[in-house]
Amino acid sequence: MKQLREQVLEANLEVVRRGLVLYTFGNVSGISRDDNLVVIKPSGVPYERMKADDLVVTDLEGKVVWGELRPSSDLDTHIHLYKAFPEIGGVVHTHSEYAVAWAQAGRPIPALGTTHADYFYGPVPVTRELTADEIKNDYVRATGVAIAEAFGNRDPMEVPAALVAGHGPFAWGRTPDDAVHNAVVLEAVARMAMYTFSLQPNAQGVSQALLDRHYFRKHGAAATYGQSEK
Amino acid sequence: MKQLREQVLEANLEVVRRGLVLYTFGNVSGISRDDNLVVIKPSGVPYERMKADDLVVTDLEGKVVWGELRPSSDLDTHIHLYKAFPEIGGVVHTHSEYAVAWAQAGRPIPALGTTHADYFYGPVPVTRELTADEIKNDYVRATGVAIAEAFGNRDPMEVPAALVAGHGPFAWGRTPDDAVHNAVVLEAVARMAMYTFSLQPNAQGVSQALLDRHYFRKHGAAATYGQSEK
Amino acid sequence: MKQLREQVLEANLEVVRRGLVLYTFGNVSGISRDDNLVVIKPSGVPYERMKADDLVVTDLEGKVVWGELRPSSDLDTHIHLYKAFPEIGGVVHTHSEYAVAWAQAGRPIPALGTTHADYFYGPVPVTRELTADEIKNDYVRATGVAIAEAFGNRDPMEVPAALVAGHGPFAWGRTPDDAVHNAVVLEAVARMAMYTFSLQPNAQGVSQALLDRHYFRKHGAAATYGQSEK
Amino acid sequence: MKQLREQVLEANLEVVRRGLVLYTFGNVSGISRDDNLVVIKPSGVPYERMKADDLVVTDLEGKVVWGELRPSSDLDTHIHLYKAFPEIGGVVHTHSEYAVAWAQAGRPIPALGTTHADYFYGPVPVTRELTADEIKNDYVRATGVAIAEAFGNRDPMEVPAALVAGHGPFAWGRTPDDAVHNAVVLEAVARMAMYTFSLQPNAQGVSQALLDRHYFRKHGAAATYGQSEK
Known part of the structure; x- marks a missing residue:
């Protein structure tokens, strides 16, 4: 787990470098699927003095199995x-400001252009609001339930992010680092989408053909972007 | 008072580092409740050459009891x-631009999401406008009076900030450092709220249940955020 | 004139540090009233390699009396x-983006708050559009004429800036450094005013009493802001 | 071609320094008209470790004639x-955020002020949408076709940029460096134009006289801006 702790630490610090969080907001986790163990940021520890050993390891019931500190208060959503x-393999939660604005507005982010289509194969969904009961009794886990519900049968790897209504974005990926990369692009996409609606309140978004072209240029067996791995 | 002067200096410099002020705008103070003495930034001195000994100590009538310089022109509001x-224990005034925009618009900032709810238990109020008489005769103190009025019987620790109509934000906290932390989050909240209304002019804000859940997660006896102190 | 050249160089560099210009846009000048000589930035020279000796000295007819380089193409407006x-004693022209937006919108910036009132005693005016004849025959000087016209009998020191319609801001002050300081605050005021109208399309601005209180707090015989000079 | 590879590398890095791209987005190319060879950024290589030898040289059919890496996926548009x-002599493509917003909104950027007129002699056009057939069969080249169509008989040096609908900006110039300079100004112009419409939804833009005056001040035989070359 030491290697995963290093990766998760690095991913947490990348969130800061990319300007997605303020103070101790935000958290990144990673999972070892072999061990069914999750590594997550500790709660409320300043990023500038966080070390790999401060990260917390839990099982899939949220029980701490390694580490001295209390895990992020958002742990149950990650799990x-x-x-x-x-x-x-990785999950990130931030309060990045433009994605939060869409979440607070309760609007999904439509696919308005090719930047979006390169990463998200369709709108980034916004969850339903949680019920008062869910909020009182099982808030953090219910947040994860609402995200999963918003996907239904859609493939969560095709749109690796969601907006929690009235709260903010979660993003994910094959690794913690991937998850952060998606969160960074999500924020850029959210910003450009807001600007676009300011210029064109009836913006309709890209055609299915363009969405397909860009998404599958970067994803799937026929991807052509980047250098082929040798 | 030397330690408080150092704290207040540091809090003033933090306001600059966080990008909340331009030139010599803004001011932070702290109070020693034991001594009934206030430490405040001097008026119009550039932050980059401000030293702890430049801070001014006054009593609660605003009389300078220590220091060579003239205190901030906003002293009477702080007092x-x-x-x-x-x-x-600490008060900060800035002209941070998004909070100023809400103050200039004369609109309170509603609790549109959980970032707000983590820090402010309800809308951040905006004061009434001052009368011409108040402005002419007792302007600086009247600004403080209007802020206090805007709270009525509400607990000022539950919403540690207010917007002075046509002017800008004041924030406070248990310490000068706390006050600045609240001012930084206020600016982020003001920015995200403006973006949200641009996307959704009828945004309604979070439910009481969500407001309770987030506010009391970080505040009060049952708080669960961060590491318990040992 | 060497000292004035140094001051004008420094003021030009400050415009860059404050983020008001891109590439070689913008220019600052200063005048020696004793000599009736103007020192101005050369045209199209990158700021990062500009030296005091690159600045150009002209008389009040715009004739170069010292220096190797061609003066800023906006010289006749300055004169x-x-x-x-x-x-x-100093004039600055920038394409700072929010002030330009107001200029391009053809709207004066109303005094919406105390930041404005601390520096500008009333709206920042926008010029009339120049006629096709003026543009063809005497464009640069006509820009200055239109600015002066926009003031009529108002004191240009009370509102030390104007927006040239479809173009951008000019600001001035007792010294080149003062002029730049006013241009920096103008940009902040322009930004906050745009945000304010986004939140409140019918924003009315500050009362006369508040405008008086803030403006005369910093200006005139009864000013109380800052440290008295000894 | 070594010198052109160095120039194209430098132009790619300038795009990063100017904040126009995120991750590996964006690409700059240059052409040697004598050799009919194009030098372009490789696909998906991080800017921070790109070297001149990573750049790819192709002929005008897009065949790689030098280099180990796969060329930018946008190569056929450049060609x-x-x-x-x-x-x-140079082409640049970015996803700079304000230009993208106009492209996503499907609106040309009108000439609202003199910053625009200094660089673009009229509106920056937006292309028609590509057909589903074009997108499926010959997407990258068709993007170039649509840009050329948007110019018709207009001189592409007079408006050295276009917005691809639902995608983003392309800019060009006499050299790769020129192309990037134009892309930087385009982004500033796009930003100021968005602000202007927020303040004045019916903004009409500059007169023909002002457009002529500013454009020909910087371009053509009678240009007066900058230092004459000796």
């Missing part, structure tokens, strides 16, 4: 996402 | 807040 | 302002 | 622009 989305 | 809100 | 406004 | 616009 639910790992259970609901078996393909993912 | 009134210390009198009206006995729990607070 | 007209020095003639029309005898109290000023 | 089409070099064929359609014989005067140009």
